[in-house]
Amino acid sequence: MIQFEHVVKRYGKNTILHDLNFTIPDGQFVVLIGPSGCGKTTSLKMINRLIEPDEGRILIDGEDYAGKNPVNLRRHIGYVIQQIGLFPNMTVAQNISVVPRLLGQDKAACDKKVHELLEMVDLPYEQYAHKYPNELSGGQQQRIGVLRALAASPPIVLMDEPFGALDPMTREVLQDEVKRLQRKLHKTIVFVTHDMGEALKMADIIIFMNGGQIEQMAPPEKMLEAPASDLVRSFLGKHQLSDSNPLYVEDFMRTNPYTVDFHRGVLECAEKMARSGVDTLLVTDDDDHYLGTVSIRDIKLKGREAGSIEPLISTEVRTVCLGDDAQESVNYLLTSGESYVVVLRPDQTVAGIITKNSMAKVVANTLWGDDK
């Protein structure tokens, strides 16, 4: 448990933190968020005493470490910072072992830990343990940064915008990984970000700070439901659920599905399926009008003698029109077991398809925001 009691921090005349009070229970994923300069990093660094408060107390499991040597405390609190956290003069294994070594664990124990941790994030030991940070990608480096923070099994881990410098894809993967590790290992994590999508996705509790004070402290649901101020609301922005406007099929649709002209031969068609990794293609006529679908199964069954795909065209797949209410199609996909619905324009040309995948993406985006 981490408790801030009347914490004040000043730099010269500027008061950076005003009487900060909050409690973080064990095992919670807490995200500090707020505008730049609001004091997130300062608050975080007070927990491992890289910064000392001017007034007030910070208790960790009920104990005030002020005035005591912080070295030991820090060895029991994991710490991940943005970008350059890994020591470039050490291999991956050495980096991960830093804190266990400081705690006096022997080489064998450290090595075992390195094995175990690398396995947890699917980086094979043989391949990665002896690489240097500059031989890894940004995402891999930050993974190792997280592992290093976990290596001595600290109950608390602090992370300051750990994924800020990563591309959106890698960030997403690492977010999932950290969330998974946190659940599995029951860590208390204090995580700083200025990305609301990230906060909503990761947090059990969000602490929204502004000007060195807490604007709102609430679980993501509650914050979405009842933002405490306009500032919080503007941060939530696009992440808020709007229940007013109905959704149309085009909202769930994936454009550019794989199509094929009905004159084409079966072999060519099969080849295109293999190349695109799909098992059916939409068949169109010379004017791009939708005719039906052709599946790899039908090609296999009777395709050889057919030569052209024309006789194999099936019209069983459900079609809908642009502007139709999405709910019916969504229900149909969820209940029928069919894998897609074709969306047509009014002139019967193909606009796109709705798949379970494209559906899930939209739902996820409305919940967590579509970050880039």
Added chain:
Amino acid sequence: MSDFFSMYGQMLIRSILIHLKYVLISVSAGFALGLGLGILLSRLPPKFSAVILPILSIFQTVPGIVFIGLLFLWIGMIPATAIIALSVYAMFPVLKNTYTGIEQVPAGYCEAAVGCGMTSMQVLVRVELPLAMPTIIGGLRMSTVYTISWAVLSSMIGLGGLGDFIYQGVSSNNNTLIIAGAIPAAVMAVLAGALIDRVQKKVVPRGLRKEAIR
């Protein structure tokens, strides 16, 4: 040619050995001093280095011969005079590079190290010095190469070394003698440089090599 060797061979070998001795002792002493003082300076508040470093660079511009001369008047004509003078000069590049090398370590690494629970000594030994190592060894290289040429000065106060040949050659207008002194010194400098480059490769981990600074 063989005439030359039968006449001067013995003396040449002795001079090389003396020269080498001066260089080895003063570079070692200078390196230890420079490393120690450089680390010390990096521990002090920046206002100290802001004063000390410029003073050192002024001092460094005092011609070696002046300094050796002064020491000679003070201590006398013993090898210690040459060695002290050379050590002081050998110290400068190491001191400066140690200090700048440590200063150049990005603050993020030190913060990460402190955040991991390292004591300031551990941060120094495990993070700052290894990261500064390419620069420090660059300083060592410079100081070795310089010392090899500065050691020539010690013969000016009658302490021997390859300078004997050069000064004799100059005063008697004998080019062979000048070359006989200069070539071994040059070869020594090149070999020492190459040796230190090898050491550099050995002690600098792969992770730092791409960003190695001379």
